[in-house]
Amino acid sequence: MRRLAFLGLGTMGHGMVRNLLAAGHRVHGWNRTPSRAADLDGTDGFRRAGTPAEAAAGAEVVFACLSNDDALRDVLFEQGVLDVMDEGASFVDCGTTSLDLTAEIARRSAERGVRFVDAPVTGSKLGAEGGSLTFMVGGAEADVAALTDLFEAMGRCVVHVGTSPGAGQAAKVCLNMTQAVMLEGIVEGLVLARRLGVGLDEMLTIFENSAARSGIGGFKAPYLLRGDFTPHFRLDLMHKDLHLAAAEAARRRIPLPAARTVLSLYDQANAEGLGPEDFLATAKLLERWGRCSLRDEEG
Known part of the structure; x- marks a missing residue:
């Protein structure tokens, strides 16, 4: 099973991580407020990181489910997540992000040799907990195909909206x-x-x-x-x-x-x-x- 990182363990991320763990994956997780995800500690396959960069280092796929553009920009650029990601690794944005920031992430990811896929979700807290989310995905065919099993561990419907970055966010x-x-x-x-x-x-x-x-x-x-x-x-x-x-x-x-x-x-x-x-x-x-x-x- 793959080594994953998940940034943002709040209302949606918490349930999504539980389903990735249930599918047998190892998840290195980070949340700005650690107490919101305290029950994940001790769960088989889960390890808590002190910083987002610590979580992302060495991960094959880094998921982010953060509240807004400012939070995502801070974690990805200011706190060094993109800098520590390996060439060929995938960054997946599951939050709802502006098209401007999505375009910037796509450009900077390409410069680093990181594969970027935007994959916002719908289904609310219950869908995240029950593994019944819908993913709206934007990204290259091969990059999306490599992530499909992970999406299916967390959701019941995966729609590849388009190959251009931002298609899912739109x-x-x-x-x-x-x-x-x-x-x-x-x-x-x-x-x-x-x-x-x-x-x-x-x-x-x-x-x-x-x-x-x-x-x-x-x-x-x-x-x-x-x-x-x-x-x-x-x-x-x-x-x-x-x-x-x-x-x-x-x-x-x-x-x-x-x-x-x-x-x-x-x-x-x-x-x-x-x-x-x-x-x-x-x-x-x-x-x-x-x-x-x-x-x-x-x-």
Whole structure:
């Protein structure tokens, strides 16, 4: 089995590492906050590194699942991960990263003789834990083929979007924008239904048996009705991804009116301190504005 490094053992990375270990691989892991992954210590095949460069040194494949561009740039360039990687090794970015930084990583990796693949994921915390993630992959055919068994250890669907660096990231930005817009439509429909006297269970049953049915709605509705905003995907991260989508749209002079309206909602939710909660927590603003609750039977 291959020697792997994994940088970022948070909400997504933790479960991904567990599945790599279950597949028999050895993983040298690093997390900025060690306590978040303390339960991995002592697991067969896992070794903790004190620095990201220590984790990456000698690894055949280095995965990163970090929160934003600043974190990735710091780890890869400032803390020396790319400098210590062996020629011919692979660097795989599983976070959601801007296309500008992705292009820079591709260029600097090529200069070092490192194979770069962008492979952002979707599936939330439960998908990471259950090994049912979807990977959106950008990279050369041979480089992606060499990683397929690792992707399949962590996920159920691997889509090779294109051979150009950034193809996977482009798809991920489009996906997250779409999911955010869809979820807001569902929650707004429930707010209006509540105020019109339609029961939430009845409205959700109608959604599920009509063209309004959606994966995001079916997954999030039970959490909404329980008032459970434990993060499967944090609001501040979706906020960041919506800004990435808006920036790419602006470059191409594409208006995207629905996405821009949803982005303004995320701007406010993040400003009100909801960033650490699940991105479903934008519902709290809609409930307040609609003067109703979506968590009990009293309007």
